[in-house]
Amino acid sequence: MIPWALLDYADQAGELVPSMLGEADTIWLRALLDAYDRYVGRRRRDLKQHLQAPLPVACPARGLRRASHVLDRLWDSEALGPVAPRDLREAVFTEAAKGVRRDLALGRVARRLGIRPGEVEGSLFADLPGERRLAPRPEGLNPWELALRVNLATAQAVLRRARRVRLDVEGHVRGLVSQAKWGGLMCVARPGRNRAHLVLEISGPMALFRRAQVYGRALAGLVPQLLWCDRFHLRADCEIEGAPRTFVLQSGDPIFPAAEPRRFDSKVEARFFDDFCRAAPDWDLVREPEPLVVGSTLIFPDFALQHRRHRWRRWLLEIAGFWTPDYVERKLAQLSEVGRRDLILCVDAQGQCSGQEAVRRDRVVEYRRRVDPSEVLRIIEQPGPIR
Amino acid sequence: MMELTYDRGTLLLLGMASPMTSGLDPKAWPGVVWDPRVDAYRVPAWRYSEVLGRLERAGVAVVDGVDTWKDWRVYGWREVALRPYQAAALYAWGAAQRRGLVSLPTGSGKTWVAMAAMAQLGVPTLCVVPTRVLMHQWCSVLGRVYDGPVGVWGDGRRRLYPVTVTTFESAYRHMAGWGQRFGLLVVDEAHHFGQSTRDLLLEMSAAPARLALTATPPEPGPQAQRLEELLGPRVFRARLADLQGQYLADFHRFTLVLDLSPAERRAYDLEYGAFRAFYLPYRLQHPGGTWADFLRVATRSDDGRRGLAAWRASRRLLAFHETKAAALQWLLARHAERRVLIFTPDNQTAYRVAAHHLVMPITCDIGRAERARSLELFREGRLRTLVSSRVLNEGLDVPEADVGIIVGGTSGTREYLQRLGRILRPAPGKRAELWELITRASPESWRVRQRELTVGAELPTPVLEQVAPERKVGGQR
Incomplete structure (x- = not known):
């Protein structure tokens, strides 16, 4: 989920309109993906440092940080080194606890493991988040998919602050309703204008008493499911920086969908x-x-x-x-x-x-x-x- | 006949007769509202006893569907031997209708009071603790006096038993699913509550008996008030000074005031100056603004982001620098035969200290198995020093430690007392030492001076020794 500080949004008469990425953004998203590609096999920390400098193409500052935030979670990394860092740490720190000098302790462990002292020092914390090496690009990830994923995370970040959601929805509602139930939410349904159309009011039991963000997570979890409905219009009542705001999401908005639901339950x-x-x-x-x-x-x-x-x-x-x-x-x-x-x-x-x-x-x-x-x-x- | 049921963190009053006919209007009771979604009265679960009491007093026949735990009696408790002050705390809590906050200093055995309360009541109990590390520690301590299986909910495990331990985070997310199953709620490090969204987990539990534990209760104010509402009044308090010497080890405190090297001082002045250039004008414009407000403003402009980056760089410099490294080297050599805990302001500094002095870091990035293994090696004496930022602050049991070194940061009163508590587990002839390394003419030294004003009240026998400032402290090993 994207931190609130990274969001760009406009306030249009009480409606919160977050800026979503579109076709035009794929140019700089491609440049960002290329930057990640160039750092495959290198440390995450170094990539982060590299991204402090501007990309070769123009891009919105917070948009870039949103995209990196999403990419960091999507892009795998691995700990590289001659010895598992965990074993190395135990060997080095117990050796040092015997009261020997630093270089002596490193040298002894290196000899015992058959590696160079420099390697010991270099791979002591190779499994920490910043030290891990970037794996190759996740399969199928292209600039447009990345844009959709960033938009999904943006919509979810807004819904994290929602108290209540009203949904006008048609077709394939079942997955959505069961997801809501699993998240501890209450669904009040009303028939809509035709057989397929439904109006759902979704909120949590505690929503009557307090602004409970515990439901924000469950409400945000509904977004990827929505994309499998034939048509939807979501209107959320949110609380943004102490003031009530609404947020609207509807069919056609460029959002990354959840995995296709199973065709049969059993x-x-x-x-x-x-x-x-x-x-x-x-x-x-x-x-x-x-x-x-x-x-x-x-x-x-x-x-x-x-x-x-x-x-x-x-x-x-x-x-x-x-x-x-x-x-x-x-x-x-x-x-x-x-x-x-x-x-x-x-x-x-x-x-x-x-x-x-x-x-x-x-x-x-x-x-x-x-x-x-x-x-x-x-x-x-x-x-x-x-x- | 009306029915009271538990519904995902709330209670539903089903089948209430209309106020017109019964003369009973639940909407006038605190917390009760009409829920048009289900056509029933709804109230947060923590008001269970209160609502039940009101219904009974009004003579309404109630089918109580909430108290699933009342059919249970938890057997398997062995006798819990309590020290006099622990027994007094337990008695005070019992006398206060089994709701209340017990405040005992770190290392004085709060867990034992909780276990005695569980054994005495014999009802299903949920213990909520701040971290995963503490959750596992509670499980092993419970195993010493309780023969039954202990449930764990969190850190990838999901098993509920009549005695279950969970973390704040897991309880916050899952309380709605099982908030009615426990008759007693034990809250460790309860000072975390009373002012955040986490309070929700206390509100969603229907447990009538509640025992809150803390070493550092909040000062009277809105937070203390909210805690009292949700967990009960403060029923017992023992201070560090009351137990020092007999139940807690004697200790000395030292502060080393250190200078930055000239090059570091120049770099620090540059960074801190860049930060002030953005911060001071902001302060003038928003005299009442909080740090969170400032962050919001700062992250929205390039200048602001540069200012923040400079602030972070200045903090990084202060947290661990050449002189501190030398002083730490000297202290580690001086205490080569003792067990030392090093406290840092953040994980990054913990890793820098770990790599520089070859000491084992205990952080959230280090896996559960490795952490457990390291603590075991520490107990055996094969590791003599551990370094950590927050993990060692609260509750984690490292009884062998007798020297603490606070490398930096701007720890407040609460954190300072918690860290002090970590080295006070008593042993024959033990004299613990807490050292603190601070940088002269920096926010560190100002904050420490401020903190000592309140710490003085907590520790009536101040043994603060200001070591005369020197350019370099001690020699290399």
């Missing part, structure tokens, strides 16, 4: 996808369809089953690996509360977490190891009103 899901596609040529299977808004919470079905010809025939399906009868009851009750009868719940017969017997219900399919597509088809092919 092997059971992947297998069901293959089996069902084979068994039901009349149906399309859509992975991770729009979530259902129940009260202020969200239910994320794993699949939508859509008939190819009769477009009105559409079902949702969720696969639960671990569950309790209570969980099943609650989920069904929640769904009937909002008048939804189109969700099929598949529960693992061995994943029951309480001792009680499961209650047999319509639209609940039990499975062992794999979900039988014919069981699902039996439900969705039966005639009669669905909702």
